[in-house]
Amino acid sequence: MTEGTWMGTMGAALTVGQVAAELGVTVRTLHHYDEIGLLSPSGRSRAGYRLYSEADLERLQNVVVYRRLGFGLDEIAKLVDATGADLEGHLRRQRAAVMSRLDEMHDLVTAIERALEKEMSGIKLTTQEQRELFGESYSEDYAQEAQERWGDSDAWKQSQQRTSGYSKEDWVEIKAEMDAVGAALVVAKRSGKPASSVQAMDAAEAHRQHIHHRFYDLTPQFHRNLGDMYVADPRFTRTYEDQEPGLAQYVRDAIHANADRQDSRRC
Numbered sequence: 001m002t003e004g005t006w007m008g009t010m011g012a013a014l015t016v017g018q019v020a021a022e023l024g025v026t027v028r029t030l031h032h033y034d035e036i037g038l039l040s041p042s043g044r045s046r047a048g049y050r051l052y053s054e055a056d057l058e059r060l061q062n063v064v065v066y067r068r069l070g071f072g073l074d075e076i077a078k079l080v081d082a083t084g085a086d087l088e089g090h091l092r093r094q095r096a097a098v099m100s101r102l103d104e105m106h107d108l109v110t111a112i113e114r115a116l117e118k119e120m121s122g123i124k125l126t127t128q129e130q131r132e133l134f135g136e137s138y139s140e141d142y143a144q145e146a147q148e149r150w151g152d153s154d155a156w157k158q159s160q161q162r163t164s165g166y167s168k169e170d171w172v173e174i175k176a177e178m179d180a181v182g183a184a185l186v187v188a189k190r191s192g193k194p195a196s197s198v199q200a201m202d203a204a205e206a207h208r209q210h211i212h213h214r215f216y217d218l219t220p221q222f223h224r225n226l227g228d229m230y231v232a233d234p235r236f237t238r239t240y241e242d243q244e245p246g247l248a249q250y251v252r253d254a255i256h257a258n259a260d261r262q263d264s265r266r267c
């Protein structure tokens with residue numbers, strides 16, 4: 001059959017270069033498929049170059065799909081050569097294999113996302129280490145909720161940037177500072193001093209400075225908002241109440257008194 005007769009019978013023919021560009025494979029790959037009998041072109045030009053028919057392209061499309069799914073060339077050869085019941089059975093088995101792989105990939109993606117969240121959170125500690133530092137009441141849910149509530153704020157972004165470089169030793173120091181601030185607030189309350197006393201306001205200012213230097217820029221006005229949250233959110237309230245009954249309200253009032261003092265100094 002001459003080249004012209006073959007093209008008229010089989011339809012428009014494509015060269016190996018055209019096929020490679022059409023389906024995103026390399027010329028070397030097409031040559032290899034021809035050598036192993038997986039996809040041999042239906043015709044040749046007078047010069048001996050490979051020419052691919054529409055049927056060849058359909059077969060190649062199937063090969064490309066199965067290859068991208070991760071099947072071996074031997075498996076693909078059986079699949080594209082199967083017919084009737086054999087084809088259906090093989091497809092069902094391969095579908096089950098693909099679904100299994102999808103489940104594995106889903107689990108892998110989930111693990112990667114969790115690792116990425118921890119990396120972005122800046123806290124390079126295990127859950128157990130975080131509980132050892134911050135108490136058994138610590139929960140990763142708190143961090144997740146905080147991100148959902150304040151993730152778009154400048155303060156949150158600044159905090160993530162700063163804490164991203166903190167080591168475990170840094171967090172130990174931060175915890176010690178937190179405990180010292182909390183102890184100063186407890187001492188002021190137990191002494192009977194009002195929340196507006198110098199002792200209480202100084203402890204509140206130490207609280208503000210701790211957050212300001214370790215996490216994000218915290219103005220006295222912004223500090224007021226945190227104080228209000230300590231009595232509005234039961235979980236924050238409980239954190240202070242576990243240290244000293246009535247401490248949450250005392251801390252809130254001391255923060256407001258200190259903010260008022262800071263405002264008066266600027267006047």
